Amino acid sequence: MELDDIQKVWKQANQEQNLHEYSSDEIRSFRKSRSRDFTKWIRNSLRMDFMIKALIAVSYFVLIILFRSEVVTQIICAFLAVLTFGLIWIERPHYTKAVLLDQSTESLQAVLHERLAFLKTFYFRIQFLVGLTNPLLVTVGSFFYYYTKYGRVSFPEIDDILVFISILIISFLFTIPTTASMYGFHARTLQNSLASLEDSDHWEKAIRSYNRSKKILTWIFVSLMVIGIAILAFILLK
């Protein structure tokens, strides 16, 4: 086969293909099915987050009523309720951006750039905003726990506050490994396609730099874990 013949070979192959022609009804069912694109995943997680945050905000208002004799607790709950609604307000345009990304019918190069820009700016902001839901949930849960067990919020000693803050930080950091892994995969895929499309070493450099920082971060993360376990073991065995 000569290279100039590939169009003819392709034509013949297509003529001989035994394709299943979809009916109009089948195509309608496809249209209504669930997308598996990552933008859809982001939209779903944002929708879920809106609902959880709205529930949390309403719960804070309930707490304001429950703790009617405790002004400090009421002020804290009011502040957290406003903060939660504020976060929903900040998240809204990110949802719209994900919808617009889904509807884009630009050229391949434009779409790759749009998606990469979305990942680099909006994705981390979204994960940060979604990650804040966990500490808000822990806080609201703690307030309800205090109310049902003691009928009031006791402001504990410094050690208890440190433990509580640690729990809040851990609950916030909980989603980070998944977030980073998803970002890494999608960013690499898009950058690889752009590198191939634009014949530029810019994206290859970006991928190399990403891999380098990933290695450094893994080392830092593992070192911190080892140090943490060593300190814990030292305290326990002392």
Add this chain to the structure above:
Amino acid sequence: MKGLNEKEFLDLVTKHQNIIHKVCNMFASDEQDRHDLFQEITIKLWMGYRTYKGQAAISTWMYRVALNTAITLQRKEKRKAETQALHSNIQPADENAEGYSKTDIEMLYLAINKLDSVDKAIILLYLEEKKYDEIAEIIGISRTHVGVKITRIKRKLEGILNETMEKV
């Protein structure tokens, strides 16, 4: 999506579904993947139908959305399947009047399979005898760049085909 004519959309996709099939065959490795990709492309076409105002030819628009979807919807597990053949639904004759045998077709498919996704998209449009201007419009690069890319991809294909023939 209210106000969009669903029937018109369904007629359009049903009529031009061979475009989606060609993209699915190029990018998906087995029957299940092809079906999933077809479904995803249909969803994206419907979402983009709102903004399609007939400024581009319908086939150009469909190729654009289908190729964008195929390239951006790469999943982690897809990497494993890269070496699988994409021609399972082809039942070619042993040899035709032009002299292209089953082996020729298989070798072409295997060689294309070794290209990266962007090169696959460009070569698909070239094989479908699209004009350079149309390829440029779909991919988003200049006409000259399309020419350069096609020459390079053909060179790559030649290398892969020669390598395969030596092995055979």
